[in-house]
Amino acid sequence: MLRIARATYDAIVAHAREDHPDEACGVVAGPEGTNRPERVVPMLNAARSPTFYEFDTADLLRLYRDLDDRDEWAVVVYHSHTATEAYPSRTDIGYASGPAADPRTHYVLVSTRHHGPRTGLADDEVEFRSYRIVDGEVSEEEVEIVETHLFGHSPTTVVYD
Amino acid sequence: MAIEVRIPTILRTHTGGNKTVEGSGDTLAALIDDLDSKHSGLKNRLVTEEGKLHRFVNVYVNDEDVRFTGALDTQVKDGDSVTILPAVAGGC
Numbered sequence: 001m002l003r004i005a006r007a008t009y010d011a012i013v014a015h016a017r018e019d020h021p022d023e024a025c026g027v028v029a030g031p032e033g034t035n036r037p038e039r040v041v042p043m044l045n046a047a048r049s050p051t052f053y054e055f056d057t058a059d060l061l062r063l064y065r066d067l068d069d070r071d072e073w074a075v076v077v078y079h080s081h082t083a084t085e086a087y088p089s090r091t092d093i094g095y096a097s098g099p100a101a102d103p104r105t106h107y108v109l110v111s112t113r114h115h116g117p118r119t120g121l122a123d124d125e126v127e128f129r130s131y132r133i134v135d136g137e138v139s140e141e142e143v144e145i146v147e148t149h150l151f152g153h154s155p156t157t158v159v160y161d
Numbered sequence: 162m163a164i165e166v167r168i169p170t171i172l173r174t175h176t177g178g179n180k181t182v183e184g185s186g187d188t189l190a191a192l193i194d195d196l197d198s199k200h201s202g203l204k205n206r207l208v209t210e211e212g213k214l215h216r217f218v219n220v221y222v223n224d225e226d227v228r229f230t231g232a233l234d235t236q237v238k239d240g241d242s243v244t245i246l247p248a249v250a251g252g253c
Binding site: 023051052068081083084089095097098 | 167169170171172180205206207215217218219221224226228244245246247248249250251252253
């Protein structure tokens with residue numbers, strides 16, 4: 001399961017809307033070894049394409065050095081699909097199954113396909129889904145959005161009726 | 162002096178959990194052979210059966226992506242810093 005703060009969720013969706021019709025991409029960093037996505041780092045899509053995304057090679061190096069300095073890792077790698085559903089493509093699965101890709105990563109896919117020519121309007125619907133991808137196998141996981149003022153509290157102290 | 166190599170999280174299973182290891186060699190290929198002799202299995206994760214650098218892996222010598230400097234033939238020397246990272250890309 002991916003447990004993510006409302007503000008983090010909103011930041012990812014806002015980035016996807018802003019870059020539509022090109023694919024948006026980035027990571028959410030958290031303390032290394034944890035499952036806590038805490039710091040959104042929007043990345044430039046070096047491909048600037050509606051059908052492909054990639055982190056620029058120099059940006060990638062800078063990002064990982066920065067994560068390393070902060071004792072963080074990429075808890076989430078996110079990107080958007082702008083004309084198709086929020087499900088990993090064959091290319092997505094290939095990269096996520098690469099020999100240096102960590103299978104503990106949560107892959108978030110956002111689809112902005114149901115947007116009109118203008119995005120960011122009230123009521124437009126964005127799909128937000130999360131997956132684990134291990135050796136070419138995709139499994140979808142539940143996404144729990146935690147209202148930001150409650151984030152960090154133990155879930156056992158919060159009762160939703 | 163040696164060459165310092167930064168290892169991505171998932172490949173630290175080969176290095177006893179260490180973030181960085183040291184190795185030697187005149188080229189990236191020789192360095193990877195040296196690392197593999199101490200951290201068995203590392204080479205298989207980085208180099209394909211055809212003897213090329215895996216396309217989903219990025220390797221940097223200092224700040225340079227080795228794709229632009231001769232891939233496995235890239236020259237390395239003592240004091241260099243090598244970083245191995247997963248390439249991050251995809252598409253619909």
